[in-house]
Amino acid sequence: MRLGLVLSEAGSGLRRNFSMVVSIVLVTFVSLTFVGVAALMQLQIGQMKGFWYDKAQVAVYLCNDAVQNSNCPSAATTDEIAAVKTALSSAPVKTFVKSFRFEDHQLAYTNFKKQFKGNPVADYVTPDILNEAFWVNLNDPNQSAVISEAISGMPGVDAVTDQRRLLDQIFAVLNTASITAATIAALMLVAAALLISTTIRLSAFSRRREIGIMRLVGASNRFIQTPFILEGVLASLIGSVLAAAATIGIVQFFIQGYLQTAQRDINFVTISEAIVVVPILIGAGVVLAAVSANVAISRYLRV
Incomplete structure (x- = not known):
């Protein structure tokens, strides 16, 4: 050819x-x-x-006087906060925890203002409205259920939230697109x-x-x-x-x-x-x- x-x-x-x-x-x-x-x-x-x-954390929200319910008749006391900290440091849970930090009302308010800077809603928020919380980093983010089982139901604990669940919803939308x-x-x-x-x-x-x-x-x-x-x-x-x-x-x-x-x-x-x-x-x-x-x-x- x-x-x-x-x-x-x-x-x-x-x-x-x-x-x-x-x-x-x-x-x-x-x-x-x-x-x-x-x-x-x-x-x-x-x-x-x-x-x-890798950056997703588990948030342990503590009871707050601003929002009361059957689990939280009043704000978390100093002893209840100390008990949650002890539970996170205990042997059964510590193997799953990489690190954790405590966020009080004032620190939560500072972080909120940074996150929503320029948003008019931020002007109506005061420190006492925001929950104090423990922010927990895990060695394996897939093991968040361990923290929930260990901490949920303790006195002074309002809710245990895994940020990965919120991310899953976002990524589900992106995958659909x-x-x-x-x-x-x-x-x-x-x-x-x-x-x-x-x-x-x-x-x-x-x-x-x-x-x-x-x-x-x-x-x-x-x-x-x-x-x-x-x-x-x-x-x-x-x-x-x-x-x-x-x-x-x-x-x-x-x-x-x-x-x-x-x-x-x-x-x-x-x-x-x-x-x-x-x-x-x-x-x-x-x-x-x-x-x-x-x-x-x-x-x-x-x-």
Whole structure:
């Protein structure tokens, strides 16, 4: 098979069907950009889970006069606070506890003001409204049930809360968004495959006389198919490269340029991590185009 002739036929086909080539480029670009965004979201979710789950604490909230209930008829006394501290330091529990600290009303108020700085609600909060609490760091965050079983029900204890439960709800929302993006990307890839297939069939139909002549002179199906497959692959390759560039651009200018500047306490996806997605996008685009074009031209030649 003469490579120069095959490439010449592919180039001729790209020139003849320029508008359809542009449509392949665009639909491949859009669909693979969705794939890139979905991949970035999964990378970000995994990174945030590792970062925040390690920092997640168990909060032992003590009774407060401001909010009374059946478990807390009055504020926790000094002896009850000391009993909770002793329980956290006891042998059965200590093996699970990495460290813990006590937060009194004033310290809770200071932290609250920092967290809600600029929020008008903070102006109406006073130290006595906020619960005193023990903040517990665990050696294994998955063992939070041990603390709950050991401390819940003790006199002066209002509630034992695991921050991981709140994080699970947040990550559930993020995972749903990621799955939605992946679903849209899958639908767009199906549309891209159908468009590539249709474009190749139309290209073959427009050159049916040439195909007939090649068959008469004994050209094999492989020789006839190859230029059409190359047309689809080259057009899709351009779209894949654009999608990869868009993915890198999202990380560079939006995630690192905007989000990282606004939220310095969170580790966001970096360029080096995003680069891992690039060969996946390009490979997916090339394979998608090659398979779609091969199926389309093979079915056309059998007709």
